[in-house]
Amino acid sequence: MANKVYSDAASALEGLLFDGMTIVSGGFGLCGIPENSIAAIRASGVKGLTVVSNNAGVDGFGLGLLLETRQVKKMISSYVGENKEFERQYLSGELELEFCPQGTLAERMRAGGAGIPGFYTRTGVGTLVAEGKEHKEFDGETFVMERGIVGDLAIVKAWKADRFGNLVFRKTARNFNPMAATAGKVTVAEVEEIVPDGALDPDLIHTPSVFVQRVFVGTFEKRIEQRTVRKREIA
């Protein structure tokens, strides 16, 4: 069997990066983002990227790191509100942005990965996002066609993997990662742990190994965007 396990992000991404490529990324906010691959992409200096990701990170972390270095030409996202550098580059015309509703974005990745080039949805009909797109009536209701997305590369973050590339995600860090994992011509997964053969319950695997070509163990900062807590009452 071909070896899928790499020692770090730089070696896992070797030979996969080129200027002008499209990268699909998992993650929601800063939760479950492929921190290590993002850092290695920054270090590689590859540019002119189209990045498909629900969010664009924050200033100085996550995909915000690739915006700082102007490596991103275009973002396809549903929400980019936490990033001042993003807003500046977008309003000054340096950065292209395609807003895509969150559910439509998830489905576009899922469809792309499933070999479905387009689908119809009710979401966005009658709004800016439907302008210029094909519309069709089904049972008396209007739907808009959205395209599936396949990237040159998908980068995802999982909790555990085995050496075959089976992935398990943890809590809400799953988010876009399973769809992103299917939507890359090549998919690189970074994980907290690679477990021994047979240690993952086959019934509980979220992403089967066929979708993952390369896997490595990363180191994770796991930054929290909004730390909200209850205060303990002192008795």
Place this chain on the structure above:
Amino acid sequence: MPWTRDEMAQRAARELKDGFYVNLGIGMPTLVANHAGDLDITLQSENGMLGMGPFPWESEEDADLINAGKQTVTELPRTSYFSSADSFAMIRGGHMDLSILGAMEVAENGDLANWMVPGKMVKGMGGAMDLVAGTPRIVVMMEHSDKAGNPKFIPACTLPLTGRNVVDVIITDIAVFERADRKGAPFRLVETAPGVTAEDVKARTTAAFVV
């Protein structure tokens, strides 16, 4: 006297029914969770969680466990986690009972605008367009007037829309409007804050509504 944000949330909680699966938007709508009382409500968070619990105790935060507002939360015995595609299958597929959202503008025909101010605010719609497209009942909570004092319940939206003909109930700090259906029924003024008359509401609203 206008209702406080908490009183608005209390009023919005009266839209909940026992057993409902509910998605609460970011900001004021999240306060509604505090007023569910004895009702058995399951909260959905569109990043991929059903059965959302309260904020964690100090020092028990988990970076892998956040809600759609990116706030740390906790799980409950009923909780399930799933992918964003499954999450929006619940939403777009009409499986949720109710969503409560904030708004910048609502039009008298039920159009909603709550995601963009051209040239000024570039944030994005997140899951709002999917929520209004797929959820059978949409309740909006908003201040009656914007910061400049202009009405927000208006004849036609001026901002880019989130969805057309999608709002069923509007709860502001002075009034509650509701319409019977999305097939042309007008919004009706069904409640006013203490000391606020229907005439007061009319004077501060440009949208047409019935009393």
